[in-house]
Amino acid sequence: MTAMPKISRRSFIVGGAAVGGGLALGLRLPFGPEVVRAADGSPEINAWVVIRPDDTVVIRVARSEMGQGTITGLAQLVAEELECNWAKVVTEYPTPGQNVARKRVWGDFSTGGSRGIRTSHDYVRMGGATAREMLVQAAANEWKVPAAECSALNSVITHKASGRTTSYGKVAEAAAKLEPPKDVKLKDPKNWKIAGRPVKRLDTVDRVTGKQVYGFDLKLPGMVNAAIMECPVFGGKVKSFDAAKVAKMNGVKKVVKVGDTAVAVVADTWWHAKVALDALPIAWDEGPNAKVSSASIADILKAGLDAEQAFVGNRDGDAKSAIAGAAKKIEAVYAYPYQNHVCMEPMNATARYTPDKCEVWVPTQDGEGSFAALLAASGLPADKCEVYKINLGGGFGRRGAFQDYVTQAVQIAKEMPGVPVKLLWSREEDMRQGRFHPVMQCKLTGAFDAQNNLTGLHMRLSGQSILASVRPAVVEKDNGRDALSFQGVFETGEHSFGYTIPNLLIDHAMRNPHVPPGFWRGVNINQNAVFIECFMDELAEAAGVDALEFRRQLMAKHPRNLGVLNAVAEKIGWGKPAKGRHLGLAHMKAFNSFVAAAAEVSVEGGNKVKIHRMVAATDCGYAVNPAQIERQIDGSFVYGLSALFMQECTVKGGRIEQENFNTYDSMRIAQMPKVESIIMPTGGTIWGGIGEPTICVAAPAVLNALYRATGKRIRSVPLKNHGFQLV
C-alpha cells in the first residue's frame, strides 16, 4: 500500500490556475510562511510533487493502479516535466477525503474508460513543470541570479556561469513557499526522455515477494471478518433467516441483515464466517424475476430486431430504401451473452464505523465513488468520512461505478461500532452478483447493386443498455437513447464508425432485462466489433472481394483506421497464409485509439482451435510507456479470447447459473497465442486510451479466421456452445 499524505493545515487553492479544464492545481497563495506537508513532514511543492531532503521525489497519483501500469505512466509524465531523477521517484495515492477538502485539486479519481493517462496528461505534466520552475527559482533566489540562467536535470539545478549546483532536496523548502509561476510551457513530446520510453514499472518488487497488500490482505487491530450472500435472484429480498442455527458455530460473532437484500455472518476469521454462512438457513422472497431465463431474455431481444421503435446512433442517406431496392440482400443475426469480470481478487471492503468517524479501506477504481457510497451508507458528513485506496487484484470495470461492497461493509460495520469489519465475497458471491457485460443481439442487413457495390447497411442492435441502469439521468437527457450502446459504430466522437457507407442506419431497440449490466473492460465495443467486423467479412464474400480489399474501399475517409488495418495485414502476411493456417482481420476506433488485430489459426479434428499468432496495431496518439502498452495488448487478448471461447453467464430461475471457474473458465498459458504488437502513435491533439480498445478486435479477427478454416459462420459467443475448444 502506498503511503497516505496528511494535510497539516488548511491549504489555499488557486482555482483554474494555468491548466485546462478549469482544474485547480493546488498551488498555494504566497502569503504566510506555512507549507503543506506530507505525512513525513516533507514539503509539497504542489499537489502532485513532494520532495524529501534526500532528493526522493514523491509523485501523487489520483488514478487507481489495477495492473494497467497507470501509476508508472502518470509518474513518467510528471517526472518528465519535473526533470527529476527517475531512480528516486516513488508514488502515493492522495485520499478522496483530501481531494474533497482541497476542492478536487487532483481532479478525477475515476479509473475507467481507458482514461487514466489520456484525460489527465495535461494537468499532471503541468504539475511537474510548475514544480520544476519553482525549484529552479528557489535555487536562483539563493544564488541571487536570474532563474533563466539556471537549468534543471536529474534533480540537480545548475547555474552554468558560476558553476554552482544544488539539488531538489536542498531547495524544496524554499520552493514550497514561492508563488507558482503562470504560463509554464510543456515539452514537445519529441523531446521526452522519461515519458515515451519502456521504463520498468515502479511497483513490481512487492508483487513477487507476497508483500503487496491487496484489499483482502488488510489487517487492522481487533478486526473481524464477514461473509455475505445477497439474494441470488436480482430484485429479490431476504424473507427470513435462522441466526440461532449458526450462532454457536466456531468463531461466529453476529448474523446481520444487510439492507433488504442480503445476510452476512461476522466471525473471528473469514473461514469461520463462510462456513457459518453456508450453514445458515435463508429464505428469499425472489420477487417478480424468479422465472426469467436466458431463453426468455433471448426471445425479448429477438423481438427487438424487427421492432418499429429504435434509437438512432448513426445515419446517412436512406438505408431502408436502399435495402428495399437492392439487387442483392445479405442478412445475418448475431448475439453476445452476459459475462462476468471475474477479477482474481473477489470484491471486498473493510469498514470501521463510529458516530464520529467512518473509514473504509477498499480496492477501488474510483476512490471518490467509494467515498460517495460511504457517505450514503454511513449517514455521516464528508468531514467525518475517509476512504483509503488499496491496490486492486484486478478491476476491469467491476470496481468503478459499482460500490455495492462498500455499502455493504459500512452497513455491517454500523452494527458493530468501533470494530473494523472486513467483508470479503466468496468467488460464488462474486459470480452471482456481477455487473454483467450486457446481453445484445444484432441483425445486419447489407444491400448490393447489380455490380456488387455495397449500397446500404442497416445494423439493428437489440438489447441491454448499461446507462439506463447505471446512469439513467444521462439516458433521460438524450431522450431515452443510450449513446454508449453505439461504441465503435457511432456517428462521431471517440468511438466513431470506421467506414463510409452510403445509406447507413445503425439503431438500437433498447431491451432491459432484470440482470444488472455493467462496464466490462471495453464495454460495448466488444459486441459491436464482433457484429460489424464479422459481417464485413460476410459482405466481402457476397461481393466476391477479398476481405481486406473490401474494407479498404470503404475506408478512404478513415486514414487512421486504415493505417492500423494495413499494418496488421502486412505483418500477418495477408493473402499468403502458411499451409493449414487461416487468417482473419478486424479494426475499430475505441477510446480515441485506433486498433486492429490479425489472427492466424489452425483447426484440428474439426473443433480444436489453435491460435498461432495475434498481430495487434495501436495508434494511440502518444505512447507514454511502450512496454506497458504491449502488456496491455497481450492482456487484452487473454481477456477477449477467454470471453470468445469460454465465457457465458446464463440465467435460470432469475439468477446466474455459473458460480466458479469450473463452469466459467479463463484462458491458461498453453492457450496463449504469440502476440506481436505494433505501436504506431501518430500524435495530434487527442490522446487515445490503451487498457480496453484492443479487446474488441480479438474476437472478430479469430472468428473471421475460423470461418476460413472451417467454412462455418459462427454468429454467437462463446465458441464452446458451438463445440469449439481453444487448444
Add this chain to the structure above:
Amino acid sequence: MIQLTVNGRSQQVDVEPSTPLLWVLREQLGLTGTKYGCGIAQCGSCTVHLDGTAVRSCAMPVSAVVGKQITTIEGLASGKTLHKVQQAWIDNDVPQCGYCQSGMIIAVAALLREKPKPTDADINAGITNICRCGTFQQVREAIHAAAKA
C-alpha cells in the same frame, strides 16, 4: 493444536482439522501472500509447496499437511537473495495487478525443480494458473530466463 512447518519454522495453530491450509496460512499465521481466487483448486492463486511440490492450498485440509515442509511465497527467497524465479519476474517486468503472481511464481519454482530447462510444452503442461490480466507471454519469457539463470 496442530503442528505445522511453514517456511522452515515450526508453528502451532488452533483450528479445526478441516480448515483449508490457505486460510490457516492467511488468518492464523498472517502469511497473506498466498491468495484466494476460487476455493475449488481451479485457479492456482493459492499455490504453495508441500515438500517441494506445488499444491493448491484452498482445497487442502490442514490435517493433511502435518509433518510436511510447507513453503509459501514469503519463504521462497533465501534471506535477502530472491529466488531466481522472483528475480526473473522483476527483470522481465511480469506482474500486472500481481494478485495471481504469488501462486504463479510458486508453481514455476516447482516446475523448474522438476524440469530445470523446461520446453514450451513442459510449461504448457505444468503451469495451469489463471491470470485475468493476461501476463502469460511475459510469464513464459521469464520462465525461460529463470531456467538460464
